[in-house]
Amino acid sequence: MKAAEIASFAEEERTRKIREKLPHKKIITRQNVLCWVIVAIPLIGFLAFSGFTLVFSLMAMFCDMEYNQIDTLTWNNFANFFQIGENISTILQSIKVTLILTLAQFTSLLIAIIMAAFLSQGVKGTRFFQTLYFVPYICSAVAVSIMWTVIFGWNGALNALLGLDKEWLNNLESPSSLTWAIFISIIWQAPGYGIVMYCSAFKSINPSLYEAADLDGANAFQKFWYITLPGISAITFFLMLAGITAGLTTFDACRVMAPVSWDGYAGPDNAGLSLMYYIYIEGVQFGNMGYASILSWLLFLVMMIPSVYLIRKRVLSWEDM
Protein backbone atom coordinates (compact mmCIF):
# COMPACT_ATOMS: atom_id res chain seq x y z
CA MET A 1 0.00 0.00 0.00
CA LYS A 2 2.67 2.39 1.10
CA ALA A 3 5.01 1.29 -1.66
CA ALA A 4 2.25 1.72 -4.22
CA GLU A 5 1.61 5.23 -3.00
CA ILE A 6 5.26 6.13 -3.19
CA ALA A 7 5.44 4.65 -6.67
CA SER A 8 2.46 6.65 -7.86
CA PHE A 9 3.87 9.75 -6.23
CA ALA A 10 7.20 9.21 -8.01
CA GLU A 11 5.33 8.63 -11.28
CA GLU A 12 3.42 11.86 -10.85
CA GLU A 13 6.61 13.72 -10.07
CA ARG A 14 8.31 12.31 -13.17
CA THR A 15 5.49 13.26 -15.50
CA ARG A 16 5.42 16.71 -14.03
CA LYS A 17 9.13 17.13 -14.57
CA ILE A 18 8.83 15.99 -18.17
CA ARG A 19 5.89 18.28 -18.75
CA GLU A 20 7.78 21.19 -17.30
CA LYS A 21 10.67 20.53 -19.70
CA LEU A 22 8.48 20.55 -22.78
CA PRO A 23 9.18 23.63 -24.86
CA HIS A 24 5.59 24.64 -25.63
CA LYS A 25 4.64 24.87 -21.95
CA LYS A 26 5.61 28.32 -20.79
CA ILE A 27 6.63 28.62 -17.18
CA ILE A 28 6.66 32.37 -16.95
CA THR A 29 3.05 33.21 -17.52
CA ARG A 30 1.13 36.09 -16.02
CA GLN A 31 -0.73 33.74 -13.71
CA ASN A 32 2.37 31.94 -12.44
CA VAL A 33 4.10 35.22 -11.68
CA LEU A 34 1.05 36.41 -9.77
CA CYS A 35 1.00 33.17 -7.78
CA TRP A 36 4.68 33.45 -6.95
CA VAL A 37 4.31 37.05 -5.81
CA ILE A 38 1.41 36.19 -3.54
CA VAL A 39 2.91 33.09 -1.92
CA ALA A 40 6.22 34.91 -1.47
CA ILE A 41 4.65 37.38 1.00
CA PRO A 42 4.78 35.17 4.12
CA LEU A 43 8.20 33.82 3.19
CA ILE A 44 9.59 37.32 2.79
CA GLY A 45 8.05 38.24 6.14
CA PHE A 46 9.69 35.23 7.73
CA LEU A 47 13.12 36.00 6.27
CA ALA A 48 12.93 39.69 7.02
CA PHE A 49 11.81 39.45 10.64
CA SER A 50 12.47 36.00 12.11
CA GLY A 51 15.44 35.32 9.84
CA PHE A 52 17.32 38.47 10.77
CA THR A 53 16.44 38.04 14.43
CA LEU A 54 18.08 34.61 14.33
CA VAL A 55 21.16 35.89 12.51
CA PHE A 56 21.60 38.90 14.81
CA SER A 57 21.24 36.83 17.96
CA LEU A 58 23.65 34.24 16.58
CA MET A 59 26.28 36.94 16.03
CA ALA A 60 25.57 38.58 19.39
CA MET A 61 26.32 35.31 21.17
CA PHE A 62 30.01 35.43 20.25
CA CYS A 63 30.67 39.14 20.37
CA ASP A 64 30.74 42.27 22.45
CA MET A 65 28.66 45.23 21.35
CA GLU A 66 28.52 48.87 22.37
CA TYR A 67 24.95 49.74 23.35
CA ASN A 68 23.76 46.71 21.40
CA GLN A 69 24.67 48.33 18.08
CA ILE A 70 25.34 45.59 15.56
CA ASP A 71 28.06 47.61 13.74
CA THR A 72 30.22 47.59 16.88
CA LEU A 73 30.54 43.80 17.02
CA THR A 74 33.91 42.57 18.26
CA TRP A 75 34.85 38.95 18.82
CA ASN A 76 35.18 38.32 22.56
CA ASN A 77 36.56 34.80 22.89
CA PHE A 78 33.36 33.26 24.23
CA ALA A 79 33.14 35.75 27.11
CA ASN A 80 29.34 35.57 26.95
CA PHE A 81 29.48 31.84 27.51
CA PHE A 82 31.51 32.29 30.69
CA GLN A 83 28.54 34.19 32.10
CA ILE A 84 26.68 30.88 32.14
CA GLY A 85 29.15 29.54 34.70
CA GLU A 86 28.98 32.73 36.74
CA ASN A 87 25.20 32.70 36.85
CA ILE A 88 24.66 28.97 36.96
CA SER A 89 22.58 29.04 40.17
CA THR A 90 20.21 31.65 38.71
CA ILE A 91 19.92 29.67 35.48
CA LEU A 92 19.17 26.46 37.35
CA GLN A 93 16.59 28.30 39.46
CA SER A 94 14.87 29.67 36.34
CA ILE A 95 14.90 26.20 34.76
CA LYS A 96 13.30 24.79 37.89
CA VAL A 97 10.55 27.44 37.86
CA THR A 98 9.99 26.91 34.13
CA LEU A 99 9.67 23.15 34.57
CA ILE A 100 7.15 23.58 37.40
CA LEU A 101 5.10 25.93 35.21
CA THR A 102 5.30 23.45 32.31
CA LEU A 103 4.01 20.84 34.72
CA ALA A 104 1.05 23.20 35.26
CA GLN A 105 0.22 22.84 31.56
CA PHE A 106 0.26 19.05 31.82
CA THR A 107 -1.92 19.20 34.93
CA SER A 108 -4.34 21.40 32.98
CA LEU A 109 -4.45 18.76 30.28
CA LEU A 110 -5.37 16.13 32.83
CA ILE A 111 -8.11 18.35 34.27
CA ALA A 112 -9.38 18.92 30.72
CA ILE A 113 -9.67 15.16 30.04
CA ILE A 114 -11.51 14.53 33.30
CA MET A 115 -13.94 17.42 32.90
CA ALA A 116 -14.57 16.64 29.22
CA ALA A 117 -15.39 13.06 30.26
CA PHE A 118 -18.05 14.39 32.62
CA LEU A 119 -19.35 16.83 30.02
CA SER A 120 -19.71 13.96 27.56
CA GLN A 121 -22.15 12.03 29.75
CA GLY A 122 -24.95 13.66 27.80
CA VAL A 123 -26.79 15.20 30.74
CA LYS A 124 -28.88 18.34 30.30
CA GLY A 125 -27.13 21.69 30.63
CA THR A 126 -23.81 20.45 29.30
CA ARG A 127 -23.60 23.37 26.92
CA PHE A 128 -24.08 25.83 29.78
CA PHE A 129 -21.25 24.32 31.79
CA GLN A 130 -18.94 24.10 28.79
CA THR A 131 -19.50 27.76 27.92
CA LEU A 132 -18.60 28.91 31.43
CA TYR A 133 -15.60 26.59 31.71
CA PHE A 134 -14.07 28.42 28.79
CA VAL A 135 -14.30 31.90 30.36
CA PRO A 136 -10.96 31.79 32.27
CA TYR A 137 -9.16 30.76 29.09
CA ILE A 138 -9.96 34.00 27.25
CA CYS A 139 -8.97 36.15 30.23
CA SER A 140 -5.59 37.83 29.96
CA ALA A 141 -2.75 36.39 32.00
CA VAL A 142 -2.15 39.88 33.39
CA ALA A 143 -5.67 40.27 34.80
CA VAL A 144 -5.76 36.68 36.04
CA SER A 145 -2.45 37.15 37.85
CA ILE A 146 -3.71 40.32 39.51
CA MET A 147 -6.82 38.44 40.66
CA TRP A 148 -4.72 35.67 42.16
CA THR A 149 -2.28 38.03 43.90
CA VAL A 150 -5.29 39.49 45.72
CA ILE A 151 -6.57 36.03 46.63
CA PHE A 152 -3.12 34.88 47.75
CA GLY A 153 -2.62 38.09 49.73
CA TRP A 154 -1.85 37.94 53.44
CA ASN A 155 -5.35 39.10 54.35
CA GLY A 156 -6.80 37.31 51.33
CA ALA A 157 -9.49 34.75 50.67
CA LEU A 158 -7.19 31.74 50.62
CA ASN A 159 -5.74 32.27 54.08
CA ALA A 160 -9.27 32.89 55.38
CA LEU A 161 -10.52 29.70 53.76
CA LEU A 162 -7.67 27.55 55.06
CA GLY A 163 -7.49 29.28 58.44
CA LEU A 164 -3.83 30.15 57.83
CA ASP A 165 -1.74 33.21 58.48
CA LYS A 166 0.73 32.55 55.70
CA GLU A 167 2.60 34.91 53.44
CA TRP A 168 2.37 33.23 50.02
CA LEU A 169 3.91 35.59 47.52
CA ASN A 170 6.84 37.01 49.43
CA ASN A 171 7.85 34.37 51.92
CA LEU A 172 11.58 34.32 52.61
CA GLU A 173 11.37 31.04 54.52
CA SER A 174 9.57 29.09 51.81
CA PRO A 175 10.11 31.07 48.60
CA SER A 176 8.72 28.35 46.39
CA SER A 177 5.18 29.07 47.62
CA LEU A 178 5.29 31.90 45.05
CA THR A 179 6.08 29.43 42.26
CA TRP A 180 3.16 27.28 43.32
CA ALA A 181 0.86 30.30 43.47
CA ILE A 182 1.70 30.96 39.80
CA PHE A 183 1.14 27.24 39.16
CA ILE A 184 -2.37 27.52 40.65
CA SER A 185 -3.21 30.58 38.57
CA ILE A 186 -2.22 28.66 35.42
CA ILE A 187 -4.15 25.49 36.14
CA TRP A 188 -7.15 27.67 36.92
CA GLN A 189 -6.89 29.39 33.55
CA ALA A 190 -5.52 26.89 31.05
CA PRO A 191 -7.86 23.85 30.89
CA GLY A 192 -10.73 25.58 29.01
CA TYR A 193 -9.28 25.05 25.55
CA GLY A 194 -8.51 21.38 26.18
CA ILE A 195 -11.99 20.78 27.55
CA VAL A 196 -13.62 21.96 24.32
CA MET A 197 -11.14 19.99 22.19
CA TYR A 198 -11.67 16.79 24.17
CA CYS A 199 -15.44 17.18 24.12
CA SER A 200 -15.43 17.16 20.33
CA ALA A 201 -12.87 14.34 20.30
CA PHE A 202 -15.08 12.22 22.54
CA LYS A 203 -18.03 12.93 20.26
CA SER A 204 -16.14 11.73 17.22
CA ILE A 205 -15.51 8.26 18.69
CA ASN A 206 -17.86 5.75 17.14
CA PRO A 207 -20.58 4.97 19.76
CA SER A 208 -21.03 1.43 18.47
CA LEU A 209 -17.60 0.62 19.91
CA TYR A 210 -18.95 1.31 23.39
CA GLU A 211 -22.10 -0.71 22.73
CA ALA A 212 -20.00 -3.65 21.64
CA ALA A 213 -17.84 -3.31 24.75
CA ASP A 214 -21.00 -3.18 26.91
CA LEU A 215 -22.16 -6.44 25.44
CA ASP A 216 -18.77 -7.97 26.14
CA GLY A 217 -19.11 -6.87 29.76
CA ALA A 218 -16.29 -4.34 29.77
CA ASN A 219 -16.15 -2.07 32.80
CA ALA A 220 -15.87 1.71 32.65
CA PHE A 221 -12.11 1.72 33.10
CA GLN A 222 -11.55 -0.86 30.36
CA LYS A 223 -13.77 1.13 28.02
CA PHE A 224 -11.78 4.26 28.77
CA TRP A 225 -8.42 2.50 28.37
CA TYR A 226 -9.14 0.52 25.19
CA ILE A 227 -11.61 2.76 23.33
CA THR A 228 -11.49 6.34 24.57
CA LEU A 229 -7.76 6.76 25.02
CA PRO A 230 -6.75 5.58 21.53
CA GLY A 231 -9.55 7.76 20.12
CA ILE A 232 -8.14 10.93 21.65
CA SER A 233 -4.44 10.28 21.16
CA ALA A 234 -4.05 12.67 18.23
CA ILE A 235 -5.68 15.55 20.13
CA THR A 236 -3.63 14.72 23.22
CA PHE A 237 -0.44 14.83 21.21
CA PHE A 238 -1.35 18.20 19.77
CA LEU A 239 -2.39 19.64 23.14
CA MET A 240 0.79 18.35 24.77
CA LEU A 241 2.91 20.12 22.18
CA ALA A 242 0.96 23.34 22.64
CA GLY A 243 1.27 22.91 26.41
CA ILE A 244 5.04 22.40 26.26
CA THR A 245 5.41 25.50 24.11
CA ALA A 246 3.21 27.60 26.37
CA GLY A 247 4.82 26.24 29.54
CA LEU A 248 8.42 26.77 28.48
CA THR A 249 7.72 30.36 27.40
CA THR A 250 5.67 31.43 30.44
CA PHE A 251 6.25 35.12 31.03
CA ASP A 252 3.19 37.31 31.67
CA ALA A 253 2.07 35.59 34.88
CA CYS A 254 5.61 35.65 36.30
CA ARG A 255 6.19 39.29 35.51
CA VAL A 256 2.91 40.34 37.20
CA MET A 257 3.03 38.02 40.23
CA ALA A 258 6.77 38.49 40.82
CA PRO A 259 7.68 42.04 39.77
CA VAL A 260 11.41 42.73 39.54
CA SER A 261 12.80 44.31 42.68
CA TRP A 262 15.52 47.00 42.63
CA ASP A 263 18.28 44.37 42.93
CA GLY A 264 17.03 42.43 39.93
CA TYR A 265 15.33 39.60 41.76
CA ALA A 266 11.96 38.22 40.72
CA GLY A 267 10.40 37.33 44.03
CA PRO A 268 12.18 35.83 47.05
CA ASP A 269 15.10 33.66 45.90
CA ASN A 270 13.95 34.26 42.31
CA ALA A 271 10.95 32.00 42.91
CA GLY A 272 9.06 33.76 40.11
CA LEU A 273 11.89 33.75 37.58
CA SER A 274 10.94 31.73 34.53
CA LEU A 275 13.47 31.32 31.74
CA MET A 276 11.67 33.83 29.50
CA TYR A 277 11.54 36.28 32.40
CA TYR A 278 15.26 35.84 32.92
CA ILE A 279 15.89 36.50 29.23
CA TYR A 280 13.75 39.64 29.45
CA ILE A 281 15.57 40.99 32.52
CA GLU A 282 19.04 40.29 31.10
CA GLY A 283 18.38 41.24 27.48
CA VAL A 284 15.87 44.07 27.53
CA GLN A 285 16.29 45.58 31.00
CA PHE A 286 20.08 45.21 31.43
CA GLY A 287 20.88 45.36 27.71
CA ASN A 288 22.98 42.19 27.93
CA MET A 289 21.81 40.85 24.59
CA GLY A 290 24.74 38.50 23.97
CA TYR A 291 24.01 36.49 27.09
CA ALA A 292 20.23 36.70 26.51
CA SER A 293 20.79 35.30 23.01
CA ILE A 294 22.61 32.27 24.42
CA LEU A 295 19.71 31.58 26.78
CA SER A 296 17.20 32.02 23.94
CA TRP A 297 19.05 29.59 21.70
CA LEU A 298 19.21 27.05 24.51
CA LEU A 299 15.47 27.37 25.04
CA PHE A 300 14.91 27.15 21.29
CA LEU A 301 16.94 23.93 21.02
CA VAL A 302 15.01 22.32 23.89
CA MET A 303 11.72 23.32 22.26
CA MET A 304 12.91 21.95 18.92
CA ILE A 305 12.86 18.38 20.26
CA PRO A 306 9.06 18.02 20.30
CA SER A 307 8.78 20.27 17.23
CA VAL A 308 10.99 18.02 15.12
CA TYR A 309 8.71 15.17 15.98
CA LEU A 310 5.70 17.23 14.86
CA ILE A 311 7.47 18.34 11.69
CA ARG A 312 8.26 14.74 10.72
CA LYS A 313 4.67 13.78 11.33
CA ARG A 314 3.23 16.71 9.36
CA VAL A 315 5.60 16.27 6.43
CA LEU A 316 4.78 12.57 6.19
CA SER A 317 1.03 13.15 6.30
CA TRP A 318 1.38 15.96 3.79
CA GLU A 319 3.32 13.80 1.32
CA ASP A 320 0.49 11.29 1.52
CA MET A 321 -1.96 13.97 0.51
Add this chain to the structure above:
Amino acid sequence: MQNTAVKTLQRRKEHHIPVRKIVTYLVMTLYLLILMAPFLIVILTSFTSDYELGAYEFHLFPYEWTWEGYELIFTLDPNAVNGVPSLLIGFFNTMWQTLIPTVGGLFVSTLVAFVYSKFRFPGGRTLFLITVLTSMLPLGAFGFVGYLFYMNIGWVGGSRGLLPLIIPGLFGSAGTIFFLRTYFDSALSNEIVEAAKLDGAGTVRLFWSIALPLAKPAFLAQFLFAFVGSYNSYSAQLMYLYDEKSLWNLQLALSELTGMLNEGNGYNNARCAAALIALLPLVVLYISMQKYFIEGINIGGGKE
Protein backbone atom coordinates in the same frame (compact mmCIF):
# COMPACT_ATOMS: atom_id res chain seq x y z
CA MET B 1 -30.61 -16.48 26.72
CA GLN B 2 -30.30 -13.32 24.70
CA ASN B 3 -33.46 -12.00 26.28
CA THR B 4 -32.08 -12.30 29.81
CA ALA B 5 -28.88 -10.58 28.75
CA VAL B 6 -30.83 -7.62 27.40
CA LYS B 7 -32.94 -7.57 30.56
CA THR B 8 -29.94 -7.50 32.89
CA LEU B 9 -28.45 -4.77 30.76
CA GLN B 10 -31.65 -2.75 31.02
CA ARG B 11 -31.85 -3.33 34.75
CA ARG B 12 -28.25 -2.27 35.13
CA LYS B 13 -28.95 0.86 33.17
CA GLU B 14 -32.03 1.72 35.20
CA HIS B 15 -30.07 1.26 38.35
CA HIS B 16 -26.97 3.12 37.24
CA ILE B 17 -28.21 6.17 35.42
CA PRO B 18 -29.49 8.28 38.34
CA VAL B 19 -26.31 7.78 40.37
CA ARG B 20 -24.19 8.58 37.39
CA LYS B 21 -26.23 11.68 36.62
CA ILE B 22 -25.98 12.95 40.17
CA VAL B 23 -22.23 12.42 40.30
CA THR B 24 -21.85 14.13 36.94
CA TYR B 25 -23.84 17.18 38.05
CA LEU B 26 -21.98 17.28 41.35
CA VAL B 27 -18.55 17.26 39.73
CA MET B 28 -19.56 19.74 37.03
CA THR B 29 -21.03 22.14 39.58
CA LEU B 30 -18.05 21.82 41.88
CA TYR B 31 -15.64 22.61 39.06
CA LEU B 32 -17.80 25.56 38.01
CA LEU B 33 -17.69 26.89 41.57
CA ILE B 34 -13.90 26.56 41.65
CA LEU B 35 -13.66 28.50 38.39
CA MET B 36 -16.14 31.18 39.39
CA ALA B 37 -15.02 31.70 43.00
CA PRO B 38 -12.04 33.92 42.09
CA PHE B 39 -14.32 36.13 39.99
CA LEU B 40 -16.78 36.41 42.86
CA ILE B 41 -14.08 37.23 45.40
CA VAL B 42 -12.55 39.85 43.12
CA ILE B 43 -15.90 41.44 42.29
CA LEU B 44 -16.81 41.70 45.97
CA THR B 45 -13.35 43.02 46.90
CA SER B 46 -13.67 45.70 44.24
CA PHE B 47 -16.78 47.03 46.04
CA THR B 48 -15.14 47.12 49.48
CA SER B 49 -13.42 50.25 50.77
CA ASP B 50 -9.67 50.25 51.20
CA TYR B 51 -10.08 51.08 54.89
CA GLU B 52 -12.33 48.09 55.43
CA LEU B 53 -9.90 45.76 53.64
CA GLY B 54 -7.05 46.87 55.86
CA ALA B 55 -8.80 47.22 59.21
CA TYR B 56 -10.81 44.02 59.33
CA GLU B 57 -10.07 40.36 58.79
CA PHE B 58 -11.06 38.89 55.44
CA HIS B 59 -14.79 38.89 54.88
CA LEU B 60 -16.47 37.97 51.63
CA PHE B 61 -19.28 40.53 51.47
CA PRO B 62 -18.41 44.17 52.12
CA TYR B 63 -19.93 45.68 55.27
CA GLU B 64 -20.49 48.78 53.25
CA TRP B 65 -20.73 48.71 49.44
CA THR B 66 -18.75 51.43 47.74
CA TRP B 67 -17.52 52.53 44.31
CA GLU B 68 -14.27 53.70 45.88
CA GLY B 69 -12.15 51.10 44.07
CA TYR B 70 -13.46 52.23 40.70
CA GLU B 71 -12.91 55.89 41.55
CA LEU B 72 -9.36 55.23 42.77
CA ILE B 73 -8.19 53.77 39.48
CA PHE B 74 -9.00 57.09 37.86
CA THR B 75 -7.93 59.50 40.61
CA LEU B 76 -4.73 57.65 41.60
CA ASP B 77 -3.67 56.82 38.05
CA PRO B 78 0.00 57.86 37.78
CA ASN B 79 0.09 57.08 34.07
CA ALA B 80 -2.76 59.30 32.89
CA VAL B 81 -1.87 61.29 29.79
CA ASN B 82 -3.32 64.83 29.74
CA GLY B 83 -5.86 63.76 32.34
CA VAL B 84 -7.13 60.82 30.31
CA PRO B 85 -6.95 57.65 32.45
CA SER B 86 -4.44 55.08 31.22
CA LEU B 87 -6.99 52.26 31.14
CA LEU B 88 -9.18 54.23 28.73
CA ILE B 89 -6.22 55.10 26.49
CA GLY B 90 -5.15 51.47 26.73
CA PHE B 91 -8.53 50.26 25.57
CA PHE B 92 -8.58 52.44 22.46
CA ASN B 93 -4.96 51.61 21.65
CA THR B 94 -5.72 47.92 22.06
CA MET B 95 -8.59 48.20 19.60
CA TRP B 96 -6.65 49.69 16.71
CA GLN B 97 -3.36 47.97 17.48
CA THR B 98 -5.27 44.69 17.50
CA LEU B 99 -7.54 45.15 14.51
CA ILE B 100 -4.96 46.35 11.97
CA PRO B 101 -2.55 43.38 12.17
CA THR B 102 -5.33 40.86 12.81
CA VAL B 103 -7.50 41.83 9.84
CA GLY B 104 -4.58 42.67 7.56
CA GLY B 105 -2.67 39.50 8.37
CA LEU B 106 -5.75 37.34 8.05
CA PHE B 107 -6.54 38.81 4.64
CA VAL B 108 -3.02 38.01 3.38
CA SER B 109 -3.15 34.51 4.88
CA THR B 110 -6.47 33.81 3.18
CA LEU B 111 -5.16 35.02 -0.18
CA VAL B 112 -2.03 32.86 0.08
CA ALA B 113 -4.00 29.82 1.22
CA PHE B 114 -6.40 30.27 -1.70
CA VAL B 115 -3.56 30.39 -4.21
CA TYR B 116 -1.93 27.28 -2.75
CA SER B 117 -5.23 25.46 -2.77
CA LYS B 118 -6.58 26.30 -6.23
CA PHE B 119 -3.65 27.11 -8.49
CA ARG B 120 -0.98 24.81 -9.84
CA PHE B 121 2.28 26.59 -10.47
CA PRO B 122 5.92 25.46 -10.60
CA GLY B 123 7.46 25.24 -7.15
CA GLY B 124 4.11 25.45 -5.42
CA ARG B 125 4.52 22.25 -3.47
CA THR B 126 8.00 23.11 -2.25
CA LEU B 127 7.11 26.65 -1.29
CA PHE B 128 4.11 25.41 0.65
CA LEU B 129 6.22 22.87 2.46
CA ILE B 130 8.74 25.56 3.43
CA THR B 131 5.97 27.88 4.62
CA VAL B 132 4.50 25.16 6.80
CA LEU B 133 7.90 24.28 8.21
CA THR B 134 8.48 27.88 9.28
CA SER B 135 5.28 27.74 11.32
CA MET B 136 6.56 24.76 13.26
CA LEU B 137 9.77 26.35 14.45
CA PRO B 138 9.39 27.29 18.13
CA LEU B 139 10.31 30.92 17.52
CA GLY B 140 8.60 31.97 20.74
CA ALA B 141 11.97 31.49 22.40
CA PHE B 142 13.30 34.52 20.50
CA GLY B 143 10.52 36.88 21.59
CA PHE B 144 12.82 39.15 23.55
CA VAL B 145 15.92 38.77 21.41
CA GLY B 146 14.01 40.24 18.49
CA TYR B 147 14.51 43.52 20.31
CA LEU B 148 18.15 43.47 19.19
CA PHE B 149 17.20 43.32 15.51
CA TYR B 150 14.41 45.91 15.67
CA MET B 151 16.60 48.28 17.67
CA ASN B 152 19.29 48.09 15.01
CA ILE B 153 16.92 48.96 12.19
CA GLY B 154 15.59 51.89 14.22
CA TRP B 155 12.18 50.43 15.02
CA VAL B 156 12.51 51.02 18.77
CA GLY B 157 11.95 54.18 20.76
CA GLY B 158 8.89 56.41 20.98
CA SER B 159 6.13 55.75 18.50
CA ARG B 160 8.45 53.75 16.24
CA GLY B 161 7.94 50.95 18.78
CA LEU B 162 4.63 50.36 17.02
CA LEU B 163 6.36 49.07 13.90
CA PRO B 164 7.57 45.70 15.30
CA LEU B 165 4.10 45.20 16.81
CA ILE B 166 2.17 45.78 13.60
CA ILE B 167 4.29 45.27 10.47
CA PRO B 168 5.41 41.61 10.88
CA GLY B 169 1.80 40.53 11.45
CA LEU B 170 0.77 41.94 8.06
CA PHE B 171 2.78 39.26 6.24
CA GLY B 172 0.32 36.58 7.26
CA SER B 173 0.84 33.63 9.53
CA ALA B 174 2.07 30.27 8.27
CA GLY B 175 -0.12 28.35 10.73
CA THR B 176 -3.23 30.18 9.55
CA ILE B 177 -2.27 29.56 5.92
CA PHE B 178 -1.98 25.83 6.59
CA PHE B 179 -5.34 25.77 8.33
CA LEU B 180 -7.14 27.81 5.65
CA ARG B 181 -5.60 25.83 2.81
CA THR B 182 -6.95 22.62 4.28
CA TYR B 183 -10.28 24.39 4.59
CA PHE B 184 -10.28 25.52 0.94
CA ASP B 185 -9.26 22.05 -0.20
CA SER B 186 -12.36 20.53 1.34
CA ALA B 187 -14.91 23.35 1.20
CA LEU B 188 -14.30 24.76 -2.26
CA SER B 189 -14.35 22.19 -5.04
CA ASN B 190 -11.99 22.50 -7.97
CA GLU B 191 -14.92 22.20 -10.39
CA ILE B 192 -16.46 25.42 -9.16
CA VAL B 193 -13.15 27.21 -9.60
CA GLU B 194 -12.60 25.75 -13.08
CA ALA B 195 -16.14 26.68 -14.11
CA ALA B 196 -15.63 30.22 -12.89
CA LYS B 197 -12.32 30.40 -14.77
CA LEU B 198 -14.06 29.26 -17.96
CA ASP B 199 -16.63 31.97 -17.42
CA GLY B 200 -13.78 34.42 -17.59
CA ALA B 201 -13.41 35.23 -13.92
CA GLY B 202 -9.93 36.54 -13.15
CA THR B 203 -7.86 35.57 -10.14
CA VAL B 204 -8.97 38.63 -8.23
CA ARG B 205 -12.66 38.05 -8.91
CA LEU B 206 -12.34 34.37 -8.01
CA PHE B 207 -10.88 35.37 -4.68
CA TRP B 208 -13.32 38.17 -3.85
CA SER B 209 -16.61 36.66 -4.93
CA ILE B 210 -16.05 32.93 -4.43
CA ALA B 211 -13.25 32.19 -1.99
CA LEU B 212 -13.76 34.94 0.59
CA PRO B 213 -17.50 34.42 1.14
CA LEU B 214 -16.95 30.66 1.38
CA ALA B 215 -14.17 31.00 3.91
CA LYS B 216 -16.35 33.02 6.31
CA PRO B 217 -16.66 30.39 9.09
CA ALA B 218 -12.95 29.59 9.02
CA PHE B 219 -12.14 33.28 8.71
CA LEU B 220 -14.30 34.10 11.73
CA ALA B 221 -12.74 31.33 13.83
CA GLN B 222 -9.24 32.54 13.06
CA PHE B 223 -10.22 36.15 13.59
CA LEU B 224 -11.77 35.58 17.03
CA PHE B 225 -8.75 33.76 18.39
CA ALA B 226 -6.27 36.16 16.82
CA PHE B 227 -8.29 39.00 18.33
CA VAL B 228 -8.30 37.44 21.80
CA GLY B 229 -4.57 36.74 21.61
CA SER B 230 -3.86 40.28 20.49
CA TYR B 231 -6.18 41.84 23.09
CA ASN B 232 -4.35 39.93 25.82
CA SER B 233 -0.90 40.60 24.40
CA TYR B 234 1.49 41.97 26.97
CA SER B 235 5.18 41.12 26.60
CA ALA B 236 5.69 42.72 23.17
CA GLN B 237 4.11 46.01 24.26
CA LEU B 238 6.12 45.93 27.47
CA MET B 239 9.27 45.62 25.39
CA TYR B 240 8.63 48.09 22.59
CA LEU B 241 6.24 50.71 23.98
CA TYR B 242 7.28 50.99 27.62
CA ASP B 243 8.57 54.56 27.35
CA GLU B 244 5.58 55.84 25.34
CA LYS B 245 2.63 55.99 27.74
CA SER B 246 0.21 57.39 25.18
CA LEU B 247 0.56 54.19 23.10
CA TRP B 248 0.27 51.59 25.87
CA ASN B 249 -2.25 48.86 25.25
CA LEU B 250 -4.76 47.76 27.87
CA GLN B 251 -2.69 44.96 29.41
CA LEU B 252 0.40 47.11 29.79
CA ALA B 253 -1.64 49.96 31.30
CA LEU B 254 -3.28 47.46 33.65
CA SER B 255 -0.05 45.88 34.85
CA GLU B 256 1.68 49.22 35.38
CA LEU B 257 -1.30 50.74 37.18
CA THR B 258 -1.83 47.80 39.54
CA GLY B 259 1.92 47.42 40.06
CA MET B 260 2.04 51.06 41.16
CA LEU B 261 -0.98 50.63 43.44
CA ASN B 262 0.63 47.60 45.03
CA GLU B 263 3.57 49.53 46.47
CA GLY B 264 2.70 49.32 50.14
CA ASN B 265 0.20 46.51 49.61
CA GLY B 266 -2.89 48.66 49.82
CA TYR B 267 -5.65 49.47 47.36
CA ASN B 268 -6.65 45.90 46.67
CA ASN B 269 -10.12 47.18 45.81
CA ALA B 270 -8.70 49.37 43.06
CA ARG B 271 -6.53 46.54 41.71
CA CYS B 272 -9.54 44.25 41.51
CA ALA B 273 -11.61 46.98 39.87
CA ALA B 274 -8.92 47.59 37.25
CA ALA B 275 -8.57 43.89 36.43
CA LEU B 276 -12.35 43.54 36.08
CA ILE B 277 -12.66 46.58 33.82
CA ALA B 278 -9.94 45.16 31.59
CA LEU B 279 -11.62 41.75 31.45
CA LEU B 280 -15.15 42.95 30.86
CA PRO B 281 -15.06 43.80 27.10
CA LEU B 282 -13.61 40.42 26.15
CA VAL B 283 -15.94 38.45 28.43
CA VAL B 284 -18.94 40.27 26.91
CA LEU B 285 -17.61 39.51 23.42
CA TYR B 286 -17.14 35.87 24.35
CA ILE B 287 -20.58 35.44 25.94
CA SER B 288 -22.31 37.03 22.96
CA MET B 289 -20.33 35.01 20.40
CA GLN B 290 -19.64 31.84 22.36
CA LYS B 291 -21.17 29.69 19.64
CA TYR B 292 -18.52 30.84 17.16
CA PHE B 293 -15.72 30.39 19.68
CA ILE B 294 -16.63 26.78 20.41
CA GLU B 295 -17.27 26.02 16.73
CA GLY B 296 -14.00 27.72 15.86
CA ILE B 297 -12.07 25.36 18.12
CA ASN B 298 -13.95 22.39 16.73
CA ILE B 299 -13.02 23.14 13.13
CA GLY B 300 -9.40 23.49 14.21
CA GLY B 301 -8.97 27.22 14.60
CA GLY B 302 -7.51 28.83 17.64
CA LYS B 303 -4.12 27.31 18.02
CA GLU B 304 -1.65 26.49 15.35
